[in-house]
Amino acid sequence: MLGMAGRVRPYSHESRKERSGSRPQSGGPVYNSYLYQDELVGIIPAGATADDSLARVTAYVNSWIRKQLVIHEATKNIDINEAEVERKVLDYRYSLIGYEYQNYYIQKNLNDSVSDKEIQDYYNSRQDNFILKQNIVRGTYIKVPKEAPAPSALKT
DSSP states (O other): OBOGGGOBOOOOOHHHHHHHOOOBOTTOOBTTBOOBGGGGTTSSOTTOOHHHHHHHHHHHHHHHHHHHHHHHHHHHHSOOOHHHHHHHHHHHHHHHHHHHHHHHHHHHHOOOOOOHHHHHHHHHHTGGGGOOSSOOOOOOOOOOOTTSSOGGGGGO
16 A cells, blocks of 8 residues: 555555456546445445436445545555554544444433433423423404404304
8 A cells, every 4th residue: 555655555455356256337547546336335325216326336436436546646645654644544443433333322321212201300490491481372353344243252
């Protein structure tokens, strides 16, 4: 992965191609990188129409090409400290693992059902927090012509 003078070369899938026997998508490489069919697995949701599938794959391929071009330009124009990149990748990996574990733990242990009694007990123990600073009035206003039949029936 390290090139001359400590520069990082763009990631090449050559060894992956030899190991997995996977074929690159048509269109050829972007510099030294190939996009393989198995990298497109999971991009198209089940039940997607042909037009939706084509749009998603096209968007993914275009995004992949842009990333490869940016990586190529970056590695051509700047020196990248490989150790620093690897440290950041490892830090990010640990952050993702921690985040996933927190979500798992919360989903497993969170009791989101609250009984009416618990709500009433909470309210009763904290009534001072529920005092209104101003009056609230709810009403309905209906304008009825004087000629309307049985206007007294509306007053109840």
